[in-house]
Amino acid sequence: MSSQAENNGHAESVVAKLDETVSAIRSKVKNVPRVGVVLGSGLGAFADTLGDLVKLPYDTLPNLPASKVVGHAGNLCFGNVDDVPVVCMQGRVHLYEGHPVWQVVHGVRTMARLGVQCVLVTNAAGGIADGWSAGDLMVITDHLNLMYHHPLIGPNEEALGTRFPDMSNAYDAALRAKLANVAKKENLALREGVYAGLLGPSYETPAEIRMLRILGAQAVGMSTVPEVIALRHMRMPVAALSCITNMAAGIGKGELDHKEVEETAKARRADLQRLLRGWILAAGAE
Template identity: 35%
Template sequence: MDYLNQVKEATATIQTIYSEKLEVGIILGTGLSQIGSEIEVIHEIEYANIPHFPISTVESHQGKLIIGKLSGKTVLAMKGRFHYYEGYSMQQVTFPIRVMSFLGLKKLVVSNACGGLNPDQEVGDIMMITDQIDLFPESPLRGVNPPEFGPRFPDMSEPYAEEFQAIARQIASEKSIRLHEGVYVGVQGPNLETKAEYYYLRGIGADAVGMSTVPEVLVANQMGMKVFGLSAITDLGVKGKIKKITIQEVLDAADIASPKMIEIIRELVKRIA
């Protein structure tokens, strides 16, 4: 079965479980499953029960699709995403985004845990993503491009919707939340960066680095979805602040950032849907 029909089959399976309108898609990144606890669950679907869906192999990613209510809006949330470093192709990594679009979703909120490159950032801070740099070795748009997927050469001059950013700034101001803004650079991982690589990434214009998000946002834009991105700063790639770090420290830092992310995402969903 070709890729397009795989997307259609996965979409049809989800629609047999829930066929009503969905308003916002949400991707919950590493250590940010607390956001999922804010959702009033209507249905919970294991990835393993959706045809052609990959299975997350990362311990902190639960592998469930949640349909439910957040701020009175119907959302579809991924508790666990897929990464290129797990051995999946970029088509597999972005498969859920194709499915979300086929389900009729036009708005997407993405979150992640990442390394901070901006000297103004501290561990536990959050950053609104305003733009991105793609350093992955493969594009999810490579290969056959059915018309249903969108333009062959999608415009990426506004990968993150400026109207959503304006709303998030207002929310952060109202709730006295320190909200950084910056450019996210995506790399393949799974290793963390050397000091030289941190300095290089900062030098090319990045404020944060991570191993996800960029492919998903690229596909979302191709399919005409408006995107909002939020990062938890879980470690620092800043001269004088670089130290050895474990995955547990990353998760602990995400726990610090999570309440602030919940505040913004919960209110954003209310205002954009």
């Protein structure tokens, strides 16, 4: 077997690893979550607002490594938003940390196997579009996979999905509409755009940002794309939301710093919590 296939998790079946993780979770948590949420850099505080909160640190569960990146607590959180049962990933691992791609997507695949009906993926991103500024919120309408990694390379797991999954509606239109409706109700400005996923961990050069603008991206980041591909392979409806935490290289002034990412996300925490709460209630009602 090739090293690439092993890196994608096929030396041991991805399904077997999922079964192991799900079994460990179900021995600790009995509720079946209806909605899944991935909380990106600086956005993890939402999980602490769940009712009847139960936290399972990633490192206490098989096959779920903890992130070493500041702003990613590394907990699988179970609880409720009113009467909607929810599971939240409080932080994620990234390809740039050296994890194989199967581990990067293992968390969202686990949520799908636990029985959620839909998933919202969030991230902190750099803004590319003219007229945008740090603190803007963007619903992702599509993505560019420029990570040069793909979670489906290797033997296909037929138990999860088809060999050639369609990605024409990767970001579910109905779930995006629910975000827009909640934002309007809460009087929150919400942009839309294409997210470019790059490997990182270095920030992009000004030349790379100019390239991304030509390609049609409005935001850039180092996550989300592998997770969305893995979820759509499983035919899981997905929506995604970016918090524009900084303007990208060559657009903003000064050096880019991860501390700015955390500070901007913290400044929008209350608005994000209102948006996430409203979306969960709308998505979970069905």
